[in-house]
Amino acid sequence: MTRTDDRKEADDTGPSGYAAARLHLLSEGVQSGPPRRTALAGLTDDWLTGLFTAAAPAAKGVSLVAVGGYGRGELSPRSDLDLLLLHDGADPAAVAALADRLWYPVWDLGISLDHSVRTPAEARKTAGEDLKVQLGLLDARHLAGDLGLTAGLRTAILADWRNQAPKRLPELQELCAERAERHGELRFLLEPDLKEARGGLRDATALRAVAASWLADAPREGLADARRRLLDARDALHLVTGRATDRLALQEQDQVAAEIGLLDADTLLRQVYEAARVISYAGDVTWREVGRVLRARAVRPRLRAMLGGGKPVAERSPLAEGVVEQDGEAVLARTARPERDPVLPLRAAAAAAQAALPLSPHAVRRMAATARPLPTPWPAEAREQLITLLGSGRPTVDVWEALEAEGLISRLLPDWERVRCRPQRNAVHLWTVDRHLIETxxxxxxxxxxxxxxxxxxxxxxxxxxxxxxxxxxxxxxxxxxxxxxxxxxxxxxxxxxxxxxxxxxxxxxxxxxxxxxxxxxxxxxxxxxxxxxxxxxxxxxxxxxxxxxxxxxxxxxxxxxxxxxxxxxxxxxxxxxxxGTEPEPGAPTAEQERLAIEAHRTGGPVFALRAQAEPGPPEESAETGEPLGVELLIAVPDQPGVLPALAGVLALHRLTVRTGGLRTLRLPDDVDASGDGSVLLLDWRVAAEYGSLPQATRLRADLVRALDGSLDIASRLAERDAAYPRRRGRTAPPPRVTVAPAASRHATVMEVRAQDAPGLLFRIGTALEKAAVRVRSMHVSTLGANAVDAFYVTSGTGAPLPPEDATATARALEEALRA
Incomplete structure (x- = not known):
């Protein structure tokens, strides 16, 4: 039977004909999914229109309106009918009689009915008092009667909604949050509520309402398809259970999967989870945009007054190379070129997570569309940025979700595709496999x-x-x-x-x-x-x-x-x-190290040598970027107090990040230093510029000389720079930890420092060790993602390992200095 035949039978035989046509449609008449929902809504429209016309053949000043889910044409097999009988108030008795002739046939068929009888003024007043009523009226659709009456109400409701959006949208957001708190995250539940859980059908409807306000709009990519998949699952659930339920219980999942044509319950859950993830992410982005717009509206008059009527300019603060903060988001800098910088997606993600900022969806979309794939193996910077992202704590989750939304994670890690949205049928597990990995x-x-x-x-x-x-x-x-x-x-x-x-x-x-x-x-x-x-x-x-x-x-x-x-x-x-464990003995110095040591002894000051080190990768990689990703810094300094904090402070002032570093003492040969007691400190560090290009060696040497003679106050300069950038809220790094490694060395006491990497960290460590009156015999510094993992071999003034009680006290003092 075709849809036309269904309507004809409904028209010819009344309620019983509608019931028969409805049963045939749901059992075999039309393909499941959107075609069947459309056919069911059309069949119901025709039946109700027939009832209305028979009861009021020449009605004026009264109309029948579908609202809510029925207004959107989203009729599942056991859905309620949401109906409004709209009238102009001229003849209340006639309207009441018409309502009886409409409602009773619906009840007689056992169909759930959510009905109301109102004038346009009453409808607007109720909508103003009840947010749920207003949301339902946003989807009002004319069925029968006075079309002008319906059109007038729709126009007024939409105008009210847009005018009241600054007040009503925060209410809607709070309503969504309360519902999520009660019903949980759809994409992680083994028995999810397809409608009420976060990422479900109600959230999809809320996003339509936000779009109707013209204040903000949801990311549209995949949103319609996600909504369709959830509706398909609900249709099948209604047919399998014979009830108006939205809860996808375990015992019914295999039957629901079969009804949709899916392989099994796991395939069904994965499809539902993927849809919910799309809706949840769209909600996060949309509500963030709503907040930004409302905040901008609140401060705009004052800003314009301060700027003499000019347009305010959004402030942009640097986060990393090619990444800046703007309007509370991590966005790409104007000079960023994803097509030439394959590490940019990871660098932007790591910077956003470290700053506890959301990653702009526009930036992610641009990087997904234009970024080149990383070479294999990855360059060191890419690996370090991934580790920084993973080590950023709770903000990692939202940033990872943003990358997932545009398919970047599966491009970076193809094996991720098999665990994405994969359910875990174990009551102990709270998350899907992929979310569990990020949570870990x-x-x-x-x-x-x-x-x-x-x-x-x-x-x-x-x-x-x-x-x-x-x-x-x-x-x-x-x-x-x-x-x-x-x-x-x-x-x-x-x-x-x-x-x-x-x-x-x-x-x-x-x-x-x-x-x-x-x-x-x-x-x-x-x-x-x-x-x-x-x-x-x-x-x-x-x-x-x-x-x-x-x-x-x-x-x-x-x-x-x-x-x-x-x-x-x-x-x-x-x-x-x-x-x-044994302490590794340092190897013999290289010819270049000996040359630098001799020159430092001869001149009595520091000697620098910089050697560029490009990361391994295809030759065209270095040709396109034009700059090395790091530099090896060789320094020789006559042995004296304060060298370590002075050098570390100078590098921090020049925004150089120490990736790895070594320090050793080289005793000069007798033919160079006849006294036999001369020694030079050799430092071999790999550093990278935080922003832009590397400074010249002559500038570094000049500042190091000033730091050693006390004319450059590094601590004050670093404090001034830190004060210019307010501390960000969000991620709380674990506290630093300093331990003594017993029996790790026969010649020195080994202090292991594990802390959050930050500008000036090595300067603070060196300063604290100087205050503790210990000598650094050698050190091994490394930065792993956002973590600094450093080992310092220290001795007393006589060159012997520290007594156990002194070692413990020094470690405690160093840890306290890093906590400050």
Whole structure:
């Protein structure tokens, strides 16, 4: 039967004919999805129009209006009919009689009805008092009667909505937030409410209302398709259950999937989650834009008065190379060229997350459309920016979502596609697989002070469940994937092996601690053999805790933590016995280092040498960018107090970031220094410019000379610069941690510093060590993403290791200085 035949039967036979035609349509008459919803709405329109015409053949001053979901034509099999009988108030008795002749046939068929009888003035008054009524009237659609009456109401309602938008939109946002609090995130729920949960159909309707206000608009890419998928799932749910329900219960998911033509319940959930993610992201962007517009309207008159009537100019503050802050978002600088800078998407994302700012959707869209793919393996800067993004804590989630919305994550990490929106049918898990991986990285970012390689911890957190997109044991599959991904990211062979081990054994500690006898030597030996080294065990311990915390409250407890800690302690003892740590002896100086040392001794001042170091990659990469990504800085300075803080401070003033750094003392040969007691400090550091190009060596040397003689007050200069940039709210970095590594060296006391990387950090460390009256024998500085992981070999004035009590006091003083 065609749609025309359906309407004819409804017209010819009245309510019973409508019921028969409706039943045929829902069972086999029209293809499911939008065609069936359109046909059902059309069939219902014809029936109600017939009822209205029969009851009031020449009606004037009265009309029948569809509102809400029915007004949008979104009729699911068990949907309510939302109807308004609109009249001009001339004949209340006749209107009441007409209402009875309309409502009773609907009730007789058992169809739910949400009805009202109002004049245009009453409708506008009610809408002004009840936001939900106003939202329903925004979708008003004329069915029968006086078309002019309906059109007049629609015009008035839309005008009221636009005029009242500054007041009503915050109310609507609060309503959406309250609903999300009650019903949760649709994209993470095993039994989601397709309508009420965040990212569901009500949120999609709210975005239509925002667009109707003309104040802001939602990102349209994929939004209509997401709404359609949720409506298709609801249609199938109504047919399977025979009820007007929006809750997608577990026991009905396979039948719903079959009704839509999907493979299984997991495929259904993944499709629903993807739709909800699109709607949720569109909501985040839209409500942020609404807030920005409302704030701008509130301050515009005052700004214009201050500017003498001129147009205010949005302030732009630099965040990173090619990235600035504007209007509370991280946006691309005017000079940014994504088509020539393949690292820009990661750099922008890392800068946004570090600043706890949302990443502009326009910037993400532009980068997705024009950015070149990264070379394989990735350049070091790309890897460092990814680690910085992963280590930025809670803001990472929103920035990652912005990249996901435009497909950038799957382009950067193709293996991500298999875990994206993948459900986890385990009540312990709160999140989908992909969201769990990001949550694990968030949790791991708070544990970076506990490990010597936070970069490996963060990448392992991102990859530990990557194998869940493949058949079989996800840990075994994940190990293979992790090796491939780590190699593409540019990690060396040793780091690739560690990451693969972490992914393969990410469940080893918690499963062993809770299921095996820890007093059995074979148990501890098996763990030690699987892990292989103390440093890997340290990482695995932190990954285990982050993974459990990211799973849900039931996955981690004080009891589990104590068992895992006990197992780690026992395994570490075994590993320590097999692999005692020794201090690496420094190699012989190079010819260039000897030359610089001799010149520094001869001139009595610092000597600089800068050597550009381009990152490995295709030859055309360096040709297009035109500048190296870093520089090796070789410095020789006559041994004297204050060299370390002075040099670190000068580099910070020139906005140079220290990526790696070494310091050693070189004793001069007798033919150079006859006294035999002359020595020179050699510093070999790799630095990168925070913005723009590198300064000249002559300027660095001049400022270092001034810093050493006391004429350059570095502390004051750094404080002035920091004061010019207000501290950002949002992300709270874990506190710095300073530990003493016992027995790490026979010749010195080893201080390990783990802290948030920031301009002037190394200057503060050097200053604190100078105040503690200790000498730095050597140091090993590294920056891993947003984390500084530094080791300082210090001695007393006599050149001996510090007594244990002095070492503890020095570590405590250094930690307090970094917390200030």
């Amino acid at each position: 990285a968030v949790r791991a970012s708070a544990l970076t002070r506990r490990v010597s390689r936070p970069d490996l911890l963060l990448v392992a957190a991102l990859l530990h469940d990557i194998g869940k997109g493949w058949p079989g044991d996800h840990s075994v599959a994940g190990e293979i994937i992790a090796k491939d991904v780590a190699a593409r990211l540019g990690f060396d062979r040793a780091d690739v092996t560690v990451l693969a081990t972490l992914v393969r054994h990410h469940l080893l500690l918690v499963e062993t601690a809770t299921r095996r006898d820890l007093d059995d030597p074979a148990t501890v030996r098996a763990v030690a053999d699987a892990v292989g080294s103390e440093s890997t065990l340290e990482l695995l311990h932190a990954l285990t805790e982050a993974d459990a915390l990211a799973t849900g409250p039931a996955a981690w407890s004080t009891w589990r933590a104590s068992l895992v800690t006990d197992l780690v302690r026992r395994a570490a003892a075994v590993l320590a016995g097999e692999h005692p």
